[in-house]
Amino acid sequence: MPKYSLPSPKQARAKDTVQRLIAATDAALREGGESSVRVQDISASTDISIGSIYHHFKDRDGLIRATLAHNYARVVEADIPAVKNFMTSIASTNELSSRYDEMLEFVTEHFKNQSALERAAIVGTSAGRPLMQAELSKVQHQLNESATEVMQIAAERNMLKPHLNPRAAAMVVLGLLLGRAVAELDSDPVCDEDWAKAALSAAGGLFTGPSHSQRK
Numbered sequence: 047m048p049k050y051s052l053p054s055p056k057q058a059r060a061k062d063t064v065q066r067l068i069a070a071t072d073a074a075l076r077e078g079g080e081s082s083v084r085v086q087d088i089s090a091s092t093d094i095s096i097g098s099i100y101h102h103f104k105d106r107d108g109l110i111r112a113t114l115a116h117n118y119a120r121v122v123e124a125d126i127p128a129v130k131n132f133m134t135s136i137a138s139t140n141e142l143s144s145r146y147d148e149m150l151e152f153v154t155e156h157f158k159n160q161s162a163l164e165r166a167a168i169v170g171t172s173a174g175r176p177l178m179q180a181e182l183s184k185v186q187h188q189l190n191e192s193a194t195e196v197m198q199i200a201a202e203r204n205m206l207k208p209h210l211n212p213r214a215a216a217m218v219v220l221g222l223l224l225g226r227a228v229a230e231l232d233s234d235p236v237c238d239e240d241w242a243k244a245a246l247s248a249a250g251g252l253f254t255g256p257s258h259s260q261r262k
Contacts, residue, residue, distance in 0.1 A: 053102045053112070064102055066092045071113040080171075083110055111181045118168045119185045121160040122223065126192045128152070133199045139255040142205065146246070153242040162226035169224075193220055197252075205253050215252045222248060 053064050070092045074082045085106050089096045103109040129152075136142050172179040193216035200206040206215060222245045229235045236244075 068113050071109055114168050115181045115185045130196050133196050139205050139253050154238045157238050163230040166227035
């Protein structure tokens, strides 16, 4: 779980308490939206005292904010270490190109784990809500920083085009992932694989040499 958007107690029991509360709140949000989140119900369903809920999250809104922030970050955050390990194993853009099928499978699988539309909807909850916006801002900053580490590796290996700022390049890639919501919202969306091919082609423009996504 993202330590920057959730309480991060040191004791295992307290960590389990936070995880259970987030899971219960997420279930309530999916069932009926924010109006369905009632502290008394969350307490009853988890057998966690109301006092403990307030101790970890301050109030009901804090519980909702933490849950939405967690949901916004969870898949991207989980995937970034794998992407970093992948980039660390690559020495050149030629090698990157040779592993195109592996990248295509990874990106396609990413959207099976969470739709971009769900993440975009969470961003929408921050409109007119400064505290929610601030919470998501912290989450997005951390995602940007983690993705920048990946692009920095590419830059150090002369794989990123030299005129590009690694942090800006990282933001473009994360923007592509979130931009998948455009296709998901369409009444006649393209399939995940076709979208992933287009996204890889666009991201390939950030790298030196022929695009790693060029296919015969």
